[in-house]
Amino acid sequence: MTGTTDLDDSHGHTLAVELGALAHTADAPPSRVDIPAAVHAGRRLRRRRRRVRLGAAALALAAATVVALLAGPGHTTAPVLPADVGRGPADGWQGPARWHLPGRVDPHDPIRSTAQFGWLPPGVSAKGYTQTGWVSDALASGKSAPGAGMRELFRLFVYPRGVDPAVKGARDPSMKYRLPAPDVNGRRAYWATSHADQPVSNMESLLRWQSSDGRWAELTAQYVPVPGQESTLLRIAASATVADSAVPLPVSITDLPNGSTSDHSGGATDDWQSDDTSDTNWSVAIGWQLHGYDISLSATPYTEATHAQLQQLAAHEQQACETVEGLDVCLIYEGRNKAPAALTAAGGLKGMLKHVRVYGLNPANWTTHVLP
Amino acid sequence: MRETDTETHDEFAEFAASRAPWLRRTAYLLSGDWHTADDLTQTAITSLYLHWPRVHRMENPDGYARTTLFNAFLAERRSPWRRVLLRFEKEPLAPVTDVDSILDLREALAALPPRQRATVVLRYYCELSVEQAAETLNCSPGTVKSQTARGLDALRRALELRHHHDPQEPLHPVTEGSRT
Numbered sequence: 001m002t003g004t005t006d007l008d009d010s011h012g013h014t015l016a017v018e019l020g021a022l023a024h025t026a027d028a029p030p031s032r033v034d035i036p037a038a039v040h041a042g043r044r045l046r047r048r049r050r051r052v053r054l055g056a057a058a059l060a061l062a063a064a065t066v067v068a069l070l071a072g073p074g075h076t077t078a079p080v081l082p083a084d085v086g087r088g089p090a091d092g093w094q095g096p097a098r099w100h101l102p103g104r105v106d107p108h109d110p111i112r113s114t115a116q117f118g119w120l121p122p123g124v125s126a127k128g129y130t131q132t133g134w135v136s137d138a139l140a141s142g143k144s145a146p147g148a149g150m151r152e153l154f155r156l157f158v159y160p161r162g163v164d165p166a167v168k169g170a171r172d173p174s175m176k177y178r179l180p181a182p183d184v185n186g187r188r189a190y191w192a193t194s195h196a197d198q199p200v201s202n203m204e205s206l207l208r209w210q211s212s213d214g215r216w217a218e219l220t221a222q223y224v225p226v227p228g229q230e231s232t233l234l235r236i237a238a239s240a241t242v243a244d245s246a247v248p249l250p251v252s253i254t255d256l257p258n259g260s261t262s263d264h265s266g267g268a269t270d271d272w273q274s275d276d277t278s279d280t281n282w283s284v285a286i287g288w289q290l291h292g293y294d295i296s297l298s299a300t301p302y303t304e305a306t307h308a309q310l311q312q313l314a315a316h317e318q319q320a321c322e323t324v325e326g327l328d329v330c331l332i333y334e335g336r337n338k339a340p341a342a343l344t345a346a347g348g349l350k351g352m353l354k355h356v357r358v359y360g361l362n363p364a365n366w367t368t369h370v371l372p
Numbered sequence: 373m374r375e376t377d378t379e380t381h382d383e384f385a386e387f388a389a390s391r392a393p394w395l396r397r398t399a400y401l402l403s404g405d406w407h408t409a410d411d412l413t414q415t416a417i418t419s420l421y422l423h424w425p426r427v428h429r430m431e432n433p434d435g436y437a438r439t440t441l442f443n444a445f446l447a448e449r450r451s452p453w454r455r456v457l458l459r460f461e462k463e464p465l466a467p468v469t470d471v472d473s474i475l476d477l478r479e480a481l482a483a484l485p486p487r488q489r490a491t492v493v494l495r496y497y498c499e500l501s502v503e504q505a506a507e508t509l510n511c512s513p514g515t516v517k518s519q520t521a522r523g524l525d526a527l528r529r530a531l532e533l534r535h536h537h538d539p540q541e542p543l544h545p546v547t548e549g550s551r552t
Binding site for chain 2: 016020
C-alpha cells in the first residue's frame with residue numbers, strides 16, 4: 001500500500017484482509033450481471049448520442065421524448081382504474097393503511113402507486129412504496145427465518161402500458177428464461193428465471209402476469225424458501241391490485257425556486273428491512289433538481305434516535321430541519337460547491353423551509369398535492 | 373457488423389467478463405448488499421461499453437472501470453430516497469460467514485457516509501494511493517486523507533463499541549427549530 005495512511009501498518013493490513021474476506025464471501029448469490037444486456041444498452045445510448053449530434057432532427061426527437069414523458073402515466077388525471085381482482089381473503093390483508101387512500105392520480109404528487117399487495121403470507125406485511133423516475137414499486141417484507149439471516153422481501157411492479165417485458169424493456173434482463181406458470185386470475189403468467197430448468201429459487205424469483213387492463217405486473221421475491229414458494233407467489237399475485245393512485249404524504253411545498261424540475265424520485269414506506277412495527281418507524285422523501293443539483297424534502301416521526309441521526313448527518317450534508325407537528329422535516333441540498341444562485345435567492349434551505357407545509361402524524365390529514 | 377467492430381466487441385466482452393467479478397465484489401463493499409452490487413456493476417459495465425472505443429486505448433482501463441463504478445455508487449446514494457434509507461435502514465445480514473468480526477466490519481462499513489466508505493474501500497481494498505483515490509473520486513488528495521481518516525476513526529469506534537459492548541453515547545436532547 002502506498003501513500004499516507006491513518007492506521008499503522010499492522011492495522012491497515014488487518015483492515016485490508018478483512019475487507020477482502022468480506023468481499024470474497026463464499027455464499028454470495030449468483031451474479032445477475034449481464035454483459036450482453038450491457039452491450040445492448042450501451043449501443044442504444046450510443047445511437048441516441050449519434051442522433052443528438054445529427055442536429056435538428058435529433059432535437060425534434062428529444063422534444064417528442066420529453067412530451068411523451070410529461071404525458072406519461074403519472075401525469076394523467078384519468079380516474080383510478082378498476083381493481084384488477086378482488087381483495088384477497090380478509091384474514092390475509094395486511095396492506096399499508098398509512099400509505100394508501102384510494103384516489104385519483106394527482107399530477108402534483110411525486111409518488112404514485114401502480115399496484116398494491118393484497119394477501120401476504122403470515123409474518124409478511126406491506127411496507128409502502130418507492131419510486132425512481134416513473135418507476136414505482138410496492139414493497140413488502142417479513143421477518144427472517146431463525147438462523148436464515150435474510151428476511152423475505154417482495155416487490156410489486158407494473159410495466160407501463162404497451163411494454164411487454166418478454167419482448168423488450170424487462171427490468172432484469174438476466175432473467176431471460178420464461179417457464180410456464182398457472183394463469184393468474186385467468187390471465188397469462190410465467191416465471192422469469194436465470195436458469196432454464198428452475199422456476200423459483202431461494203435467492204430471487206420473478207413471476208409475471210398480465211393484469212385485466214393489459215399491463216404486465218411483476219412480483220419479485222427474495223430469500224423465500226423454495227418449498228411452497230410457487231403457490232405462495234401465485235396467491236400473492238392473484239390478490240394484488242393493479243391500479244394507479246396517488247400516495248398521500250404528510251408534507252408539501254407551496255413554492256419552488258425558478259428552474260426547479262421534478263425528477264419524480266422518492267418513497268413513502270415503513271422501514272421495510274426492520275422488525276419494528278411501531279407507529280414511528282416510517283419516512284417519506286421526495287426529490288427534485290435545481291439547475292442540476294439535487295434537493296430533497298424528507299419527513300419522519302420525531303424520536304430521540306432519528307433526531308440524533310439527523311444531527312450526525314448534519315456534519316456532512318447541507319440541510320435545514322425543523323421539528324413540526326411531531327415530524328422531523330428536512331430540506332437537503334446535495335452539491336459540491338456553493339449553492340446555486342436560485343437557491344440563495346429563495347433564502348437558501350431555511351428560506352425554502354418556510355414554504356413547507358406539515359400535515360402531522362395522522363394519515364387522514366395528509367395530501368396528494370405535494371408539489372406546486 | 374464490420375470486422376473491426378467485431379474485434380472491438382470481442383475485446384470488450386473479454387474485458388468485461390474478466391473484470392465483472394472484481395467490480396461486483398467492490399460494489400458489494402460499497403453498497404452492503406449483493407442486489408445493489410449487481411445493479412451498480414451492470415451500470416458500470418454499460419458505461420464502460422459506451423466509452424469503450426476510447427477506454428480500450430487507455431493505459432489503465434481498469435482504473436476507468438473502477439472510476440465508473442464509484443461514480444455510479446455515489447450517484448445512486450445521492451437520490452433522496454436512498455439518502456433516507458441510509459439514515460434508517462438496517463439491511464439484513466447475509467448468511468455469508470460465521471466470523472463475527474467480518475459481520476461487524478460489514479455493519480460498521482455500512483454505517484459510514486458514502487464518501488468515507490468509498491475512500492476506505494479505495495485505499496484498503498483496491499489498495500490505491502491517496503493520489504490515485506483522489507483521481508478516482510475527482511477530488512483533492514487532502515479530501516481523500518480527511519475522508520479516510522474520518523472513516524477509519526468511525527470504523528475503529530464502531531468495532532470497539534461492538535467488541536467491548538460499551539453503552540452507546542447518550543442521545544442529544546430535543547431542540548426545536550432550525551439546525552442547518
